[in-house]
Amino acid sequence: MLNAFTSDHAATLQAALPDLPLKPAEPRYLEEPRGKWVGLPTFVAAPRSTQDVAAIVRFANEHRIGLQPYGGGTGLVGGQLTTKGPEPLIVSLENMAIIRAVYPQENTLVADAGVTLETIQNAAADINRLFPLSYGSKGTAQIGAGLAVNSGGLNVLRYGMARDLCLGIEAVLPNGDILHGLKRLKKDNTGYDLRHLLIGAEGTLGIITAAALKLSPRPTNTATAFLAVPNPTAALELLARTWDTAGEVISAFELLSGSGFDFLREVFPDVRQPFETPPDWSVLVEIATAGDTDPQAILETVFAEAFDADLVTDGLIASSGQQAADFWAVRETIPLANRAIGAIASHDISLPLSHLAEFIDTTHQALLDIAPIRINCFGHLGDGNLHFNVYPPVGKDRKEYAHVAADISRLVHDRVVERGGSFSAEHGIGRLKTADLAHYSDPAKLATMRAIKSALDPNGIMNPGAVLP
Ligand SMILES: Cc1cc2nc3c(=O)[nH]c(=O)nc-3n(C[C@H](O)[C@H](O)[C@H](O)COP(=O)(O)OP(=O)(O)OC[C@H]3O[C@@H](n4cnc5c(N)ncnc54)[C@H](O)[C@@H]3O)c2cc1C
Known part of the structure; x- marks a missing residue:
């Protein structure tokens, strides 16, 4: 049974860690992007070091306090908000936001958990490398949280999920021990890989404090096309043909339905739309290459052949960086338009x-x-x-x-x-899908998850109510 975090606890914790930023939580820590839940009013601690995170976790164990890990607050399944039960202490990673080291020769980088994706992308660009994990919330969403939920986004097709981009992890385990796992190795078969246990655990098995990340070569040439297709079957056939022609260099292949364009027109009329009459179905394709390979030529070939085969009925290949950015703005604004329209249910x-x-x-x-x-x-x-x-x-x-x-x-x-x-x-279980997890999961998987949770977090202090309530 957990206790609520009270102002007495705040005073005791502050006395033990005088430099710890600790204050009543402002509303932004209690809200989430879709406005579905409101978090319990409580305190937020924003530690500046892994040692302080460990001290907080030990304090929480001693006093049986729940801890709510918090990144940028952009999660879409309520994992970052405690909505019922005793008030937890929110642990925000916002003050752990330093890129600790960049290793150009290795194509790796080590970052604190609180660094945003955009900052990591920029740090990689500074050494002519690519950090491909990207989504609409990249300016706010943090890498520690991205790993905690094993986020996906726009480039998974080519580069994989967050899990695939992480070589090592530093974390504070539920007993307060620091897991020193910041190895920058591709090959390290030395027993259970605890990195992969923490990735996707949504803060229920510990707080990620830093990560060693894999960078990729930065493509030098990019081509982007918006192609209208008659239906999803044609879109899939087009994907197969693009694979045949372009191989591994497809960076993104996004499907859009006509409703997305309608919603944009309704709530974001200033967003420039690619088609005069929105097609029922379309795809946004991006091909990115290095060296002499011309992605524009590849897309032109794909477009022409698909047009002849009636797989594409209309389309545009971006003729400038601005036009490509306009195409992506359409894709990235659709989630915002969805929110403005208001879904009955999202899946x-x-x-x-x-x-x-x-x-x-x-x-x-x-x-x-x-x-x-x-x-x-x-x-x-x-x-x-x-x-x-x-x-x-x-x-x-x-x-x-x-x-x-x-x-x-x-x-x-x-x-x-x-x-x-x-x-x-890609969004995780959080608090939204706990019943689905219990309903649809393989019983052996669920039993193993519960065994791991109770072995590592016997007092149930880590993100109580999320994933396995
Ligand atoms: C406009 C928009 C577009 C999006 N697009 C995508 C998309 O394409 N793909 C995708 O996968 N997601 C997408 N998301 C969802 C969201 O941005 C990601 O899940 C993101 O990784 C959450 O990061 P955050 O820092 O905001 O985390 P938060 O929302 O603060 O936290 C998310 C979860 O991680 C836990 N957590 C946070 N930090 C840590 C830590 N250091 N250690 C352990 N646990 C921690 C929290 O307790 C919570 O359970 C989108 C969201 C928005 C608003």
């Missing part, structure tokens, strides 16, 4: 590629039997990852459909799992 799912097109079509039909909804289905097609979000009809408020939200999500997730897919592709 971050993944499926084997061979099931995707059939899933999109038949699930849309099945949902229409529940209510006259609209769907904005978009996402990282190359990774089989769709954001399959369900909205009220034009002019209606999502609140009118609140009573069917659970039925909608159950139907979507049932159909995903039946096809060998995942009900949480």
Whole structure:
């Protein structure tokens, strides 16, 4: 049983760590991007060192206080907010925001957990390297949190998830021990790889304080195209052909539905749209190469051949960096437009590629039997990852459909799992999907997760209520 973190605890902790920034939490620590939850009012500590994080964790064990790890607060599954139970202490990594070292010769970099993705991307660019982990929240989202949730984003197709970009981790374990795992090695088979236990644990098995990260060669030439396709089946065929022609150099292959363009027009009319008449389906493709290989020529070939094969009905290849940026602005503003419209239910799912097109079509039909909804289905097609979000009809408020939200999500997730897919592709479990985890998981997996949690965190202090409530 945990105790609430009180002002008496704050005074005791402050006396033990006089230099620790510790204060009542401002509203920003208690809000989240979609406005679904509000965190319990409490205190926030923002340690400046791994030693201080360890001292906080030891204090929490001694007093049986829950700890709420907090990065940039952009998580979409409520993992960063404690909404019920005793008030925890929020541990924000914002003051641990230094790039500790850059190793150009090794293509690695070591960063504190609180460094934002954008800062890491810039540090890599400074030595002519690429840190490819990227998503719309990159200016605020932190690397420690990105690893904690094993985030994905726009370049997974080519470079993998956060897990694939991490060589080593430093973390404070739930007993207050510091795990010194900042190795910069690709090969290190020395027993259980605890790095991979902490990655994706969403702060339930410890607080990540720093990471050693893998950098990639920086492509010198990039080409970007927006191509209208007749349907998702054609989009998948186009993906296969692009792979055949371009090989590993496809950096992104994003699917967009006509609803995304409609939503943009409705709430962000200033965003420049690529097509005069928004197509029902389109893909945003990026190819990035180094040396003499011309990505523009590759895209032109793909476009021409796909057009002849009726896989593409219209399209634009960006003729300038600005036009490419405009294309990406469309893709990156869609999540904001979605939020402004207000979803009845959102789903971050993944499926084997061979099931995707059939899933999109038949699930849309099945949902229409529940209510006259609209769907904005978009996402990282190359990774089989769709954001399959369900909205009220034009002019209606999502609140009118609140009573069917659970039925909608159950139907979507049932159909995903039946096809060998995942009900949480990249955003994690947090507090949003704990019931889904319990419902859909393999019993052996769930039992092993519980055994690991109770072995490492017997007092249940780490992110209580998240993942395994
Ligand atoms: C506009 C927008 C676009 C997005 N696009 C994508 C996308 O394409 N792909 C994607 O994967 N996500 C996306 N996200 C979700 C989100 O940005 C990522 O999950 C991101 O990694 C969260 O980082 P954060 O620093 O904001 O973490 P927070 O929200 O603060 O925390 C996320 C989780 O990590 C835990 N945590 C935080 N720091 C640590 C730490 N140091 N150690 C242990 N646990 C910790 C928290 O307790 C919480 O459970 C998007 C969000 C927004 C708002």
